Amino acid sequence: MAHSKNYILARVNPVDLEDLGRKLGVVDLKHGQVLAETRQRVPHVYFPHGGILSSVVELKDGWTIETGMIGKEGVFGAAQALDNKVSLSKVMVQVPGQASVVDAEHLKTVTLSSPELLALLLRYERFFLAQVQQTTACNALHTIEQRMCKWLVRMHDLAGDELPLTQEFLAQMMGVMRSSVSGVAKQLQKEGLISYRRGHVRIVDIELVKRRSCECYQAVRELYDDQFGEGASQQPGSGHSPRPSY
């Protein structure tokens, strides 16, 4: 079933999934598509099957920086749907892919009648906040090479070896000059970690990229597993779900 490609939907019990399913569709998300602007209401909730969504902060001087990534292990818009609130950041499609999508009002109705579904969605929100905190530390303290490698490894987990990315976009996501990204990408290519051609990055040796990444990649995986059980960051529906602590 297509919906179970998303790790969160794979954990929803059959009764709730049937309730959601009446209004659950599948959409193609295109590169650069904006799913929400900052302080804008979020009419739909997205559960990616593949591809990557980025939560970004835009500053007045034109700089942007990514503060969180959402892929097949997560959901965008659920927390906002529950209390009719707006998005706290701009959310856009970084790597195209498919997603299950549901009307925010419908998700709210089903969730408010299911403590189990509510607990599941809140567990993901806790992980997302933890991911944003880790990203804040990473952006402030780790080198561009470490950050780029972390970013590539995380993208590899969520979207595979072939990443349709321009250096300009990568620089934008990392909040650095394009020339900085270009220098690091050149070095990684020279050492055989990645291959790069216009608008496209291929990860050649993921183990080497992991070694060059900062601790934040592993930290984010562990934060996910803390919420959903050991190994959950790698497999839909795997891991033992810890009891909610609220």
Ligand SMILES: [Zn+2]
């Ligand atoms: Zn880091």
